[in-house]
Amino acid sequence: MSSTAADDQFYREYILDHYKNPRNFGRLENPDISHEEDNPLCGDVIGMDFRVKDGVIEDIRFHGRGCAISQASASLLTERLKGLRLEDAKKIGKADVLGELGIDISPARIKCALLSLKVLKVGAYGLAGNDEDEE
Amino acid sequence: MIKTFDVAAIRKDFPIFETGIAYLDSANTSQRPRQVTGAMLEYFEKFNSNIHRAAYRIAEEATVRYEATREKVRELINASSTKEVIYTRGTTEGINLVAYSWGRKHVKQGDLIVLTIIDHHSNIVPWQILAAEKGATIEYVDIDERGELRQDQFRKLLERSPKLVAFGQVSNALGTINPATEMVAAAKTAGATVLVDGAQGAPHQGVDVRALGCDFYAFSGHKMLGPTGAGILYGRRELLEAMDPFMSGGDMIKTVRVEGTTYHDLPWKFEAGTQAIAEVIGLGAAVDYLTALGMDAVRAHEREITEYAFEALSDIEGLTLYGPPPSRRAGVISFSIEGIHPHDLATIADRDQVCLRAGHHCAMPLMTRLGVAATARASFYVYTQKDEVDRLVGSIKEAQRIFA
Ligand SMILES: Cc1ncc(COP(=O)(O)O)c(C=O)c1O
Numbered sequence: 379m380s381s382t383a384a385d386d387q388f389y390r391e392y393i394l395d396h397y398k399n400p401r402n403f404g405r406l407e408n409p410d411i412s413h414e415e416d417n418p419l420c421g422d423v424i425g426m427d428f429r430v431k432d433g434v435i436e437d438i439r440f441h442g443r444g445c446a447i448s449q450a451s452a453s454l455l456t457e458r459l460k461g462l463r464l465e466d467a468k469k470i471g472k473a474d475v476l477g478e479l480g481i482d483i484s485p486a487r488i489k490c491a492l493l494s495l496k497v498l499k500v501g502a503y504g505l506a507g508n509d510e511d512e513e
Numbered sequence: 514m515i516k517t518f519d520v521a522a523i524r525k526d527f528p529i530f531e532t533g534i535a536y537l538d539s540a541n542t543s544q545r546p547r548q549v550t551g552a553m554l555e556y557f558e559k560f561n562s563n564i565h566r567a568a569y570r571i572a573e574e575a576t577v578r579y580e581a582t583r584e585k586v587r588e589l590i591n592a593s594s595t596k597e598v599i600y601t602r603g604t605t606e607g608i609n610l611v612a613y614s615w616g617r618k619h620v621k622q623g624d625l626i627v628l629t630i631i632d633h634h635s636n637i638v639p640w641q642i643l644a645a646e647k648g649a650t651i652e653y654v655d656i657d658e659r660g661e662l663r664q665d666q667f668r669k670l671l672e673r674s675p676k677l678v679a680f681g682q683v684s685n686a687l688g689t690i691n692p693a694t695e696m697v698a699a700a701k702t703a704g705a706t707v708l709v710d711g712a713q714g715a716p717h718q719g720v721d722v723r724a725l726g727c728d729f730y731a732f733s734g735h736k737m738l739g740p741t742g743a744g745i746l747y748g749r750r751e752l753l754e755a756m757d758p759f760m761s762g763g764d765m766i767k768t769v770r771v772e773g774t775t776y777h778d779l780p781w782k783f784e785a786g787t788q789a790i791a792e793v794i795g796l797g798a799a800v801d802y803l804t805a806l807g808m809d810a811v812r813a814h815e816r817e818i819t820e821y822a823f824e825a826l827s828d829i830e831g832l833t834l835y836g837p838p839p840s841r842r843a844g845v846i847s848f849s850i851e852g853i854h855p856h857d858l859a860t861i862a863d864r865d866q867v868c869l870r871a872g873h874h875c876a877m878p879l880m881t882r883l884g885v886a887a888t889a890r891a892s893f894y895v896y897t898q899k900d901e902v903d904r905l906v907g908s909i910k911e912a913q914r915i916f917a
Contacts, residue, residue, distance in 0.1 A: 443886055
C-alpha cells in the first residue's frame with residue numbers, strides 16, 4: 379500500500395483521467411452504425427455510435443458502463459477513430475489497443491481492455507466477435 | 514452453550530494461508546484443509562482403483578471409503594436413508610438432474626414454476642429450458658428494499674398452485690437467509706414439489722432436510738471445505754424411486770440385455786459411469802471436519818466476522834451495502850463504492866493479496882433488479898479472521914485514494 383495515484387503502475391494518471399472524463403461519451407442522433415457488446419464476466423456494456431461520410435468516421439460517441447480499464451480503453455479508441463478512414467480503422471488490432479493503454483494487463487482484465495475493440499469490429503465491420511475472445 | 518473454536522488453530526490446517534493471502538471469496542469456493550487433501554492423497558497413493566467393480570482388496574477399500582461419505586452426509590443433513598443421498602458433481606448437476614428426470618415427467622404445458630429473483634443462474638436456467646420445452650410459465654418472487662424475498666407476493670403465487678417451487682436457502686449474492694422452513698411448508702401446502710438450492714446453506718447454516726421438509730436439496734462439496742467435482746443431491750425416496758435416470762451407462766444398471774435394461778437401486782441409479790472417487794472421499798473428510806467443529810459453532814463464528822465486517826464497511830464513506838442486516842444474513846457482504854468499479858477494486862485488492870470477488874455472482878436477474886452491473890463481494894468461512902477484513906478495508910481506502 380505504498381503507491382500513490384501519480385506513480386501507480388496500473389492506474390496511471392491518464393487512464394484515470396479518461397475514466398473520469400471520458401472523451402466522446404454519449405450518443406449520436408441517427409448514427410450510421412450503432413452497436414453494443416457486453417462482457418459476460420461482469421455484465422459491463424459498451425456501445426458505439428458512428429457517423430460515416432465518404433468512407434471517413436466523421437463523428438463517434440461511446441456509451442455504457444464499466445471499469446476504469448474498459449472505459450479508458452473505449453475513450454482512447456474513440457479519440458483514435460475520429461477522422462480516421464474506415465479502411466485504416468480496420469487495421470486497428472489488439473496490440474494497438476493494449477499498446478495505447480500502456481499498462482500490463484492481466485489475463486483477468488484483458489476482456490475489459492478489449493471490449494471497445496470488439497464493439498468496433500463487430501459493429502462496424504460485421505467481423506466475428508469471437509476472434510477477440512482468444513488471447 | 515454453543516461451542517467455539519480457535520481460528521488460529523484452524524488456519525494451521527490450511528496450508529494456503531502460508532502464502533499470505535487474505536481469502537474473502539469462500540462463497541465462490543472454500544479452501545480445503547490438509548485433512549481433505551490428505552484423504553484424497555491417501556486414496557491415490559494407497560488404494561487407487563475403481564469402485565463397485567473389482568474383487569481385490571484395494572478396490573474393496575476404495576469402495577468402502579467412497580460409500581462411507583454417503584453415511585456421513587446422511588447424518589450431516591439428517592436424511593432418512595443413504596438411498597436418498599446421491600453423488601453429483603455439484604449443485605448445478607443436482608438441479609439439472611431434477612429438472613431432467615423429475616421435471617420432464619411431471620411438468621406439463623400451462624404449469625407454473627415459481628423461482629426467485631435472487632436465485633443463482635444454476636437454479637434458473639435449467640427451469641427456463643424445461644419451461645420452454647414444456648410450455649410452462651415461470652414467475653419470480655421479488656425482493657423488498659432490504660433484499661429479502663417478498664413473502665406476500667410468494668403467498669399470492671402459491672394460490673396459483675405451482676407445480677414446482679425452487680429457491681435458495683441462502684443467497685450467494687446478498688447473503689440473505691431465506692425463511693426456508695416456512696416457505697417450504699407453504700409451498701407443500703399449496704401442493705408444489707419443492708427444491709431448495711443449498712449451495713450456500715449446507716456449508717454455512719447447515720440443514721436438516723427432514724425438518725426443512727423439501728423434496729430435493731442440492732449442494733456442492735467445494736463450498737464446504739471439500740474438493741471440486743463432488744456434490745450431493747438429496748431427494749425424498751419415493752420421488753427418486755419414481756424418476757428415470759439422468760445419465761445412463763455403466764454402474765447404474767442391474768442387468769442389460771439387448772432387449773432392455775433394468776436400473777440399479779437407489780442411489781446408484783443416478784450415478785452412471787466411473788465416479789469422482791477421490792473427490793467423494795475428500796468430501797467425506799470435509800464433512801468430518803465440519804462435524805467436529807459443529808455447525809452451530811461455524812455459524813456463530815461467521816456471524817461474528819460478518820458483524821465485524823458489516824460495521825467496518827459501514828464506516829467507509831461512499832460505500833453502499835446491499836442486502837439485509839447482519840443478523841439476517843450469512844457470511845456474505847455485497848457492496849459497491851462510489852466512483853470505483855468493482856473490478857478495479859478487486860484488482861487493487863489483489864495487489865495487497867486480498868482475494869475479493871467482483872462481478873454479477875451468477876445472479877444477473879438480481880443485479881438487474883438492483884440496477885447495477887456488478888458488485889464487489891466479500892464472503893467468509895470457518896478460517897476467516899478479522900485481520901483479513903481489516904486488510905480489505907485497507908485496500909478499499911487505497912482504491913479510494915487512487916480514484917480520488
Ligand atoms: C446459491 C448457489 N447455487 C448454485 C451454485 C452452483 O454451484 P456449483 O457451481 O458448485 O454447481 C452456487 C455456486 O456458485 C451458488 O452459490
